[in-house]
Amino acid sequence: MSTEKTPALVIRQADFSNTSRVVTFMTREFGKVACVAKGAKRLKSPFDAALDLLTHCGIVFIHKTSGALDILTEASFVHRFKPYAGExxxxxxxxxxxxxxxxxxxxxxxxxxxxxxxxxxxxxxxxxxxxxxxxxxxxxxxxxxxxxxPSFDACALCGRLLEDSPPAATVFIRSGFICPTCLPDATAEDGVSRPVSAGTAHILRVFxxxxxxxxxxxxxxxxxxxxxxxxxxxxxxxxxxxxxxxxxxxx
Ligand SMILES: [Zn+2]
Missing domain, CATH: 1.20.1440 (de novo design (two linked rop proteins))
Incomplete structure (x- = not known):
């Protein structure tokens, strides 16, 4: 058992009991962490508004090595998610x-x-x-x-570098683009195929x-x-x- 402190984002919430919630955080230092937040459902919650979905907060929790849920002890509000109005x-x-x-x-x-x-x-x-x-x-x-x-730069089967243009005629979703030479060798195990244009291939590379x-x-x-x-x-x-x-x- 250890006490840990980290910046976090709230990514899921579920009721745990009449007064408590299980809150899943994406934390910076420990990755995904699911904690019991005792009293989180009370009107005067010890965690205030820090546990709303997508709130950026700083948390302190007790990590249970036994595989049990971690226990949230502190959550301090940094920023609440306020999506663009009208969209x-x-x-x-x-x-x-x-x-x-x-x-x-x-x-x-x-x-x-x-x-x-x-x-x-x-x-x-x-x-x-x-x-x-x-x-x-x-x-x-x-x-x-x-x-x-998937690699957007090289053929997923032969590894040959693909140029931006002309595009690979087809993208195989699991493994990436496939060059025209390899296309006949692709099997159903490579995933669903879908045509992709040069422009789209370029967008995927840049993004x-x-x-x-x-x-x-x-x-x-x-x-x-x-x-x-x-x-x-x-x-x-x-x-x-x-x-x-x-x-x-x-x-
Ligand atoms: Zn190839």
């Missing part, structure tokens, strides 16, 4: 980020970069209505951080780069549609199911 998708995009943080990461497996970049991405959902850009950047970030990002170029990259509405269909498939294949929030995020 409901910014709220849903925030919920989607919480859903992916919860479902794609393992307990007590820290991802510092994932935490450090998730916080400003949530801030962008407060400041601009352009949720699509934030969602795509986040999806590619979490896939990379959890070792599940998964470790730079800020993605923020200003021009994206047409046709490209945005193609990217979305492809990413929905990729995320669903990675998770083994369709995320709940895919049903809410719509144009």
């Amino acid at each position: 409901l998708n910014c709220l849903y995009a925030g919920y989607y980020i919480a859903e992916l943080l919860d479902s794609l990461t393992e307990p007590h497996d820290p991802h510092y970069r994932l935490f450090d970049e998730s916080v400003p991405l949530l801030t962008r959902l407060e400041e601009t209505p352009n949720w699509r850009r934030v969602v795509l950047r986040f999806e590619l970030l979490i896939l990379e951080e959890t070792g599940q990002l 998964s780069e470790d730079s800020n170029t993605w923020q200003d990259l021009p994206v047409t509405s046709a490209q945005a549609k193609e990217v979305r269909a492809l990413m929905n498939l990729l995320i669903a294949q990675t998770l083994g199911k369709r995320p709940r929030m895919h049903g809410y995020l719509r144009d």
